[in-house]
Structures are given as structure tokens and as C-alpha cells.
Amino acid sequence: MNKDEERLTVVNVVASTRVAEELDLPDIAIQLNCEYEPEQFPGVVYRVTDPKLAILMFRSGRAVCTGGKDEQNIHTGIDRMIKDLRKAGITTWDLKDVEIEVQNMVATYALHYPEDYDGTALRDTLDMKMGTPLAGLPRKLNLNNLTFHLPFDKVEYEPEQFPGLIYRLDHPKVVCLIFGSGKMVITGARHKDEILEAVQIIQDELADLL
Amino acid sequence: MNKDEERLTVVNVVASTRVAEELDLPDIAIQLNCEYEPEQFPGVVYRVTDPKLAILMFRSGRAVCTGGKDEQNIHTGIDRMIKDLRKAGITTWDLKDVEIEVQNMVATYALHYPEDYDGTALRDTLDMKMGTPLAGLPRKLNLNNLTFHLPFDKVEYEPEQFPGLIYRLDHPKVVCLIFGSGKMVITGARHKDEILEAVQIIQDELADLL
DNA sequence: TCCGCTTATAAACCCCTATTTAAAGAACAC
DNA sequence: GTGTTCTTTAAATAGGGGTTTATAAGCGGA
Incomplete structure (x- = not known):
């Protein structure tokens, strides 16, 4: 690792993905106890503690994950969220079909x-x-x-x-x-x-x- | 039907008409449960569900019908409104005397x-x-x-x-x-x-x- | 005599709402 | 003096609101 890399710290990674054909947000908000105020914002906010992440899930089945320190964090968070959705009986895509795209790094x-x-x-x-x-x-x-x-x-x-x-x-x-x-x-x-x-x-x- | 007509979609027809010599708007608003806020707008708003239309009725007996997809929609709506008015005991003109004029098409x-x-x-x-x-x-x-x-x-x-x-x-x-x-x-x-x-x-x- | 009000309707742009995160100032509160 | 909170930047996501046009009706205001 050179000096530039030592002095550089990635503090935030944002990525987008799609985890299902569609999602029943009101149901998810209740089942997973997530923040959901549709008249204020159309997405459900799913939070992960460690790594500290916030994943926004939408009716379309698409999701946005923010707060990661690297791409691995993002994958960890998405995987955990999908497991949680399935435990609640919510249908999602197979993990192998879930593609994650990094959209921004800070x-x-x-x-x-x-x-x-x-x-x-x-x-x-x-x-x-x-x-x-x-x-x-x-x-x-x-x-x-x-x-x-x-x-x-x-x-x-x-x-x-x-x-x-x-x-x-x-x-x-x-x-x-x-x-x-x-x-x-x-x-x-x-x-x-x-x-x-x-x-x-x-x-x-x-x-x-x- | 040629290509132009296939690619053309009429999305709104507005027409004007007269259904009575005069109308008692406060009474109609209550009898037919219509929106009526005279200090905001002088007309009563009568809504039809299918086809989805909005008909504005005025004290003069004149009315404006909006939201039609064709002229037939407009006739259907006006006819239904007149029947409703009569059921409520409100005097209107004979259907044969009610002339409808299309004023705008979108x-x-x-x-x-x-x-x-x-x-x-x-x-x-x-x-x-x-x-x-x-x-x-x-x-x-x-x-x-x-x-x-x-x-x-x-x-x-x-x-x-x-x-x-x-x-x-x-x-x-x-x-x-x-x-x-x-x-x-x-x-x-x-x-x-x-x-x-x-x-x-x-x-x-x-x-x-x- | 104009103007705005209200109703419907499509097109496609804008902006707002919300999420995360650092930096360094200012502005508040206690 | 220590706190929050705000300022700015990027990005995806997606509802809601606003923008424009035409048209009738009739009432209130300059």
C-alpha cells in the first residue's frame, strides 16, 4: 500500500440492486419492524447494525444500500436482509440472481x-x-x-x-x-x-x- | 383505421350543455352529495365513476362535462346526472332538449x-x-x-x-x-x-x- | 373588461421527500 | 464552552407536486 492509499479512507459506498419481482412494503414494514412513511418517502428503511448500513427497499423490488465502507459490507447487508425477508415468508429472488452495482463511493x-x-x-x-x-x-x-x-x-x-x-x-x-x-x-x-x-x-x- | 388513427389517442373531451332553466346549487350539493364551495368556485362538481367524468353545474342551469374519452362518454354522463337530479325531485329540461356541444378535445x-x-x-x-x-x-x-x-x-x-x-x-x-x-x-x-x-x-x- | 378560481387530460422535465458519509465553518441552544 | 443542526457533493431508488396547452361555465376583484 502506497502513501496515497494510506491517507485515503473510503467512508461511504452506495449500491443499487433488485431482490424481488415486487415487494409488499406495508407488510414488510410490519413484519421486519422497519421505518415506512409512504406519504413522506416511498421506500421502507431497513437498517443493519454491524456493519452499520441503511437499505431502502421499494415496491418495485429494487433496493439501495448506503453506509458501506467497502463492497463486502454491502453484500453482507443485502444477504442479511434477504434472509430476513424469507424468514418472514416474503418471496425474493435467488441470491445468485441478485446483482449489486456500486453507484457511488465517498x-x-x-x-x-x-x-x-x-x-x-x-x-x-x-x-x-x-x-x-x-x-x-x-x-x-x-x-x-x-x-x-x-x-x-x-x-x-x-x-x-x-x-x-x-x-x-x-x-x-x-x-x-x-x-x-x-x-x-x-x-x-x-x-x-x-x-x-x-x-x-x-x-x-x-x-x-x- | 390508418396508421395515424392507430397512433392517435383521444384522452380528454370537454363539452358544455344546459340541463335546466336554473339550478338550486346548495340543494343539489346536499341531495346528490356533491362538492360545492361557492366562495371558491361558483359551480357544483358532480362526479361519474365509469366512465370517469367530472361535470360542473351552475346556477344558470348550464353545465360543463370533462374527462370523456369520446362524445359518447359525455352523453352517458350527462344522462346519468339528469336522472340523478330528477330522482332527487329537481326539475330539469327534457332529455331531447338537452344539446351537448364539444368544446375541446385533447x-x-x-x-x-x-x-x-x-x-x-x-x-x-x-x-x-x-x-x-x-x-x-x-x-x-x-x-x-x-x-x-x-x-x-x-x-x-x-x-x-x-x-x-x-x-x-x-x-x-x-x-x-x-x-x-x-x-x-x-x-x-x-x-x-x-x-x-x-x-x-x-x-x-x-x-x-x- | 380582464383576471383568477375549478374540472379533465396527456406529454416530460424540474424539485422535494429519504438514505449515507466526510470535510469546516456558522448559527443556534444550554 | 459543549452541544446539535445547518451548509456542500455524489449516487441509486420512487412517489408527490409543480410546470405547459385548450376549453366551457359564472362569481369575485381590480
């Missing part, structure tokens, strides 16, 4: 100075005194500068509305929320590879500002 | 490529692979192109406000809502002939874009 990444960076702290700060070598340490950012350095039409930064700078990449097609602390949130990816690609691209663009 | 039409069209799909799409002969298949439209092809002063197209292109014909005097899917809504006609005429005119104008 990750956080903490920016650091390159290991071979030769710059030093320009002045004393709360956690570092002037002259400390910065190589390998967490890197803070000046978002106002960044706004001008990145492609204008891909960036949105309105600190009064939201503290993060919003950066939309075309390839991979993901969105990054970049914060002054040097931490960022990457979302919209369907595979972890896309997240790592995005991180690499941003690191390269930020290298110019060192 | 229809949908699904555009298709001509049966003798020799074009083929230009590229792969969700439902068709490149090269498939298009003759007789549903035809999608590029409304932006259409905007420039049809008479400027008869067209309105503001996709951010409404997804359909609004095309006002003078003869027949109807309005067509044309959608990117190739489906359209024709309204404002008093006879089915006018709807078929309008469809033919539009097909001719669209032939230029093939």
Missing part, C-alpha cells in the same frame, strides 16, 4: 508535503516553529490562491456558503471538496481506482503551488 | 418514421444498434433544430420552463406540445378530424428534417 484524503520537499515553515504556528522541515507533514492550503490556480469553470468557492472549495474533474468524473486544512472529500466515483486517480491529478496540480 | 400521438423510409440508425443507442433500418419505428426529435425549422412566430420552446415545444397552428386552430421523445399532445380541437389534420401537417413539416 472518501476522505489528507494532503501532505512530498517526502522529498525541501521547504521549511516560514514562521511560527500553533504546532510548528519557524524553520521546521515540511517534508512529509500535513499540508494546509490557501483556497483563495487555489481558486485562481485551478480551471475556472471547474471550481466553485463561496466560503460564506460552504467552507470547502468544490472542484469538478471530468476524468475521472468525480467531485472533490477541498478544505483549507488540506483535507479533502472525493465523491461520485464508482471504483476506488477513480478516487486514487483524482487524488493524483490534484496532487500534481498542487505541486505547482509549492 | 389527444396524444406518437411520431414514427415513414414505412418507406430508408434511413438507418446513425449510432448505437440504448434500444437500437447502429445501422438498424428506421422505417416504421418510433422517431425521436431534436427540439432545438425543430425550433428553427417551424414558423418562428408560431413556436415557443423554453426547456427550462417546460420540456415540450409549443406549436400553434392556425388551420386547424389547435395547439401542439411536441416532445423530444417524438410524442405530442394536440389540444384545442372540437372534432377528431382537426386533430388528424394537424398531425398530418406536422408530419409533412417534419419530413423535411428526415
Whole structure:
């Protein structure tokens, strides 16, 4: 595992699937004791404790699983839900016919100075005194500068509305929320590879500002 | 029945009539258990279940029937309403004196490529692979192109406000809502002939874009 | 004299509702 | 000062509401 992967944490995986031809939601809500307020939202909310997940089930037999840390979590949750449905006498598809598609992954990444960076702290700060070598340490950012350095039409930064700078990449097609602390949130990816690609691209663009 | 008539569906017929010299609306609302909120709207709403219709009755004895799929539906509804009024002891005109005038017809039409069209799909799409002969298949439209092809002063197209292109014909005097899917809504006609005429005119104008 | 009210109806878009999750600010409450 | 709660982003799912057009009736308001 390289530095990028170490500093990257997938915090949420969302996937969609179909577990039955159709589902009787009012019945399921009662049988499995799930949240169901049809006038507020058409789906039933089925919750799994460990891993902590929330699965939304719909009348069409389709379902959306959120909260996973990886794809394995999602499978575990869906399998458990199907077993629960069957125990309650509800007809579902065979497990082998249930296909799961990851639709979104959210990750956080903490920016650091390159290991071979030769710059030093320009002045004393709360956690570092002037002259400390910065190589390998967490890197803070000046978002106002960044706004001008990145492609204008891909960036949105309105600190009064939201503290993060919003950066939309075309390839991979993901969105990054970049914060002054040097931490960022990457979302919209369907595979972890896309997240790592995005991180690499941003690191390269930020290298110019060192 | 030709192709145009097969692809055309009349979804709503509105007609006006007069069933009495005058009507005591508060009394009718109670006797026939109808909706009546005079401070909100001056008419009583009389509903028929099958066919599903809504008839508005006014103090003047006039009435408006909406929701019919054809003129026969309208007659059925009016007849039933008059019988109901009489059963409740309310005086109405003789059925023979009740004249019904269709005031508006709404229809949908699904555009298709001509049966003798020799074009083929230009590229792969969700439902068709490149090269498939298009003759007789549903035809999608590029409304932006259409905007420039049809008479400027008869067209309105503001996709951010409404997804359909609004095309006002003078003869027949109807309005067509044309959608990117190739489906359209024709309204404002008093006879089915006018709807078929309008469809033919539009097909001719669209032939230029093939 | 217009305007809105109300009724029905299709087309296909928008937005809202709900679920998850991190980041870092502001705004409240206690 | 510690809490919640809100802001933003992505994605699937799916109901509900709104948008537009035509048309009659008749009552209230500028």
C-alpha cells in the first residue's frame, strides 16, 4: 500500500440492486419492524447494525444500500436482509440472481508535503516553529490562491456558503471538496481506482503551488 | 383505421350543455352529495365513476362535462346526472332538449418514421444498434433544430420552463406540445378530424428534417 | 373588461421527500 | 464552552407536486 492509499479512507459506498419481482412494503414494514412513511418517502428503511448500513427497499423490488465502507459490507447487508425477508415468508429472488452495482463511493484524503520537499515553515504556528522541515507533514492550503490556480469553470468557492472549495474533474468524473486544512472529500466515483486517480491529478496540480 | 388513427389517442373531451332553466346549487350539493364551495368556485362538481367524468353545474342551469374519452362518454354522463337530479325531485329540461356541444378535445400521438423510409440508425443507442433500418419505428426529435425549422412566430420552446415545444397552428386552430421523445399532445380541437389534420401537417413539416 | 378560481387530460422535465458519509465553518441552544 | 443542526457533493431508488396547452361555465376583484 502506497502513501496515497494510506491517507485515503473510503467512508461511504452506495449500491443499487433488485431482490424481488415486487415487494409488499406495508407488510414488510410490519413484519421486519422497519421505518415506512409512504406519504413522506416511498421506500421502507431497513437498517443493519454491524456493519452499520441503511437499505431502502421499494415496491418495485429494487433496493439501495448506503453506509458501506467497502463492497463486502454491502453484500453482507443485502444477504442479511434477504434472509430476513424469507424468514418472514416474503418471496425474493435467488441470491445468485441478485446483482449489486456500486453507484457511488465517498472518501476522505489528507494532503501532505512530498517526502522529498525541501521547504521549511516560514514562521511560527500553533504546532510548528519557524524553520521546521515540511517534508512529509500535513499540508494546509490557501483556497483563495487555489481558486485562481485551478480551471475556472471547474471550481466553485463561496466560503460564506460552504467552507470547502468544490472542484469538478471530468476524468475521472468525480467531485472533490477541498478544505483549507488540506483535507479533502472525493465523491461520485464508482471504483476506488477513480478516487486514487483524482487524488493524483490534484496532487500534481498542487505541486505547482509549492 | 390508418396508421395515424392507430397512433392517435383521444384522452380528454370537454363539452358544455344546459340541463335546466336554473339550478338550486346548495340543494343539489346536499341531495346528490356533491362538492360545492361557492366562495371558491361558483359551480357544483358532480362526479361519474365509469366512465370517469367530472361535470360542473351552475346556477344558470348550464353545465360543463370533462374527462370523456369520446362524445359518447359525455352523453352517458350527462344522462346519468339528469336522472340523478330528477330522482332527487329537481326539475330539469327534457332529455331531447338537452344539446351537448364539444368544446375541446385533447389527444396524444406518437411520431414514427415513414414505412418507406430508408434511413438507418446513425449510432448505437440504448434500444437500437447502429445501422438498424428506421422505417416504421418510433422517431425521436431534436427540439432545438425543430425550433428553427417551424414558423418562428408560431413556436415557443423554453426547456427550462417546460420540456415540450409549443406549436400553434392556425388551420386547424389547435395547439401542439411536441416532445423530444417524438410524442405530442394536440389540444384545442372540437372534432377528431382537426386533430388528424394537424398531425398530418406536422408530419409533412417534419419530413423535411428526415 | 380582464383576471383568477375549478374540472379533465396527456406529454416530460424540474424539485422535494429519504438514505449515507466526510470535510469546516456558522448559527443556534444550554 | 459543549452541544446539535445547518451548509456542500455524489449516487441509486420512487412517489408527490409543480410546470405547459385548450376549453366551457359564472362569481369575485381590480
